Amino acid sequence: MSMTIATQSTDQGLILALSKGRIFEDTLPLLEAAGITVLENPETSRKLILPTNDPAVRVLIVRATDVPTYVQYGAADFGVAGKDVLLEHGGEGLYQPVDLNIASCRMSVAVNAGFDYASAVRQGARLRVATKFVNTARQHFASKGVHVDLIKLYGSMELAPLVGLSDAIVDVVSTGNTLRANNLVEVEKIMDISSRLVVNQAALKLKRARLQPIIEAFQKASTLQG
């Protein structure tokens, strides 16, 4: 055979892509429900591929925004990614069988405490909006008929309005503490966000026997949690 897909493994081993932090922590109980224990902690280990109690299952530690890409190309068979990240990625090549109800938060518009967002919108002002979620932000403001100039940032969106880079930000908010600490106010919720299980479409066919029980265990455990 001359043509092979670069990384799609043909054996029945499984690779799961996860990001460090909340998604990793919230996924551990779901893995336990599927009989899988991760044997190292990504916060203390420098390893990027972590072993589990099942020699056939390994966990890749990647950036949250890279999870869909690893799964799309088959470098990982499955992964866990936030809806925020999936909307920006587009979801191409991914099967999304389960909303895991973990790492829940919301995507919102926030502005400086003194900025009258409602009146700016009413007056048809053109707003500068800083965000890393440009697709979601573009769609949101287009659906409201608000004219925006989007400024793409890769982190610390909260800083942008403080230093006059933008009038508003679109970011994920959980407790609201980060906004409050920076004298920002949440003025509009765009959508609720939670994390989903994503599965490579080819892997689902080729490795169904291994994947299906895990998907079902995740489904059951996340329903119990939610």
Ligand code: AMP
């Ligand atoms: P909080 O102060 O609890 O509202 O958290 C807000 C900060 O944490 C923001 O800078 C977000 O980027 C990040 N954050 C909170 N929850 C999540 C989540 N579920 N997924 C990704 N980032 C989050």
